[in-house]
Amino acid sequence: MVCALIVPSGQALAAGSGQSAAAKHSVVTWGASADRLGEGVADRAYRLVVHTSVGGDNVRIRLSNAFGDRPVTFDSVYAGLQKSGAELVRGSNKRLTFDGARSVTVPAGQTVYSDPLPGRLAAESNLVVSIHSPDAAGPGTGHGMAMATSYFTQGDHTAEESAANWTGTTGSWFYLDAVTVRTRSSVGAVVTLGDSITDGWQSSTDLNRRWPDYLARRLRTSTATTVEGVANEGISGNKVLADGAGQSALNRLDRDVLSHPGVRTVFLFEGVNDIKAHTGVTAEDMIAGYREIIDRVHARGLCIVGATVGPFKGWPEWDPAGEAVRQEVNAFIRDSGEFDAVADFDRALRSPYDPERMLPFLDNGDHVHPNDKGMQAMADAVDLASLDCSSA
Missing domain, CATH: 3.40.50.1110 (SGNH hydrolase)
Known part of the structure; x- marks a missing residue:
């Protein structure tokens, strides 16, 4: 894994002090095509490991319910950096919000973006997005063949940086279909x-x-x-x-x-x-x-x-x-x-x-x-x- 940190926003701004905000825009750094993926499971959390391409600041993720037949709520979403397996780099795991709220409900057939996460994400990082849904049911949305190992557990353990509760493994990505940065x-x-x-x-x-x-x-x-x-x-x-x-x-x-x-x-x-x-x-x-x-x-x-x-x-x-x-x-x-x-x-x-x-x-x-x-x-x-x- 490339060593990278999501650093405090002040440091990110200092590093790019010669460039105004107007000189930046959002660019996709990772994506995976959405498809029908099994059935949603209530009170399940996923720890999804993805590898970025371009670096930048103001990380945003996109959650997809493209193939769902009912709304799905995500009440806890975090982004951090992989240390090893399901364990995260200490201090890297940060809560994501949606229009300022910690919870978001994605309508059937729709996608939603998170708010920007302050700080910078380096290129070629193993970004780890942890999501929990209290009510997932019906057709799930995700990407079946990730060629990468991610993790799951029952209950909300998204804020934890330890791997202790993340004992299930999966070769698929669930609900996450894009990550963007500002560059x-x-x-x-x-x-x-x-x-x-x-x-x-x-x-x-x-x-x-x-x-x-x-x-x-x-x-x-x-x-x-x-x-x-x-x-x-x-x-x-x-x-x-x-x-x-x-x-x-x-x-x-x-x-x-x-x-x-x-x-x-x-x-x-x-x-x-x-x-x-x-x-x-x-x-x-x-x-x-x-x-x-x-x-x-x-x-x-x-x-x-x-x-x-x-x-x-x-x-x-x-x-x-x-x-x-x-x-x-x-x-x-x-x-x-x-x-x-x-x-x-x-x-x-x-x-x-x-x-x-x-x-x-x-x-x-x-x-x-x-x-x-x-x-x-x-x-x-x-x-x-x-x-x-x-x-x-």
Whole structure:
């Protein structure tokens, strides 16, 4: 874990004394796509561990009840820094408020932001958000495949920095779907819209080795772009065109992507699940879906990077017909000029000896999902300057 502290606001202001408040804005530093996640449990608390990208002050979190069928109340919410496991850095755990109140009720289908938390949060921090609901019930909202360990308990132990009462573990995030910070107005964010590869499946749990994590580390030290924030909006099994494993990319674009503050660029890497599902989806269908996303992103004044669909020969659903669709789709992404920029993940991952197949060194073994080395190769294939592209 990167050593970082949420420091008193006076210190944060002193550190940035050469910059007026007017020169700052809010930017998303972490995000996770919302989905239906089991049933809400009354009097349960969650201690959710998330890894930030860009640093800043005035931390805010967003709680989501997007898939609930009734209001859910959170009567105690804290944010601190991880020391180890469920234990927090001493003195870091601070209560969050909502319009000045300690409790907030989130209507069904809605989200709410907390008030800003004074002080500064460093980049690449393991932020820990502890939430308690006295009345959660009905469909829960969260993100199923976190590739990170979080914790839960019965009763309200959110104010505690000790791990003693946090004995339950979970690989999901509940109700929390975004964290934002205030930083320089020149700094922007990229949102990665994708499926299980973007979600990080088969990368190393708790080590932040999803390809968007590697991208965030590159951005942190780059002088090629002022994009520093990264929000990972991948969902395992997700499709561009059809609901199933989460709402389709088309149906969740507004909530999961365009609603975040400070976004400059959308990075679209989806399509393999549509292609390999054998539902009759054609390249023309896929291209129409991409074009709708491009148009909606451009209508918001943002730019969009398209990533080519990676090879998946060896996966049980692979066949020559699906491969032909993939090749046609990738030709559109590379050559149409309709995306503002292109990241050629197909080229980064494919074997030079069989370009329909992933290079074994980068393959986790199932022939669709890259391993940690493959995730890094994907991030390394992104031209960082392209994330500052113009949508004009």
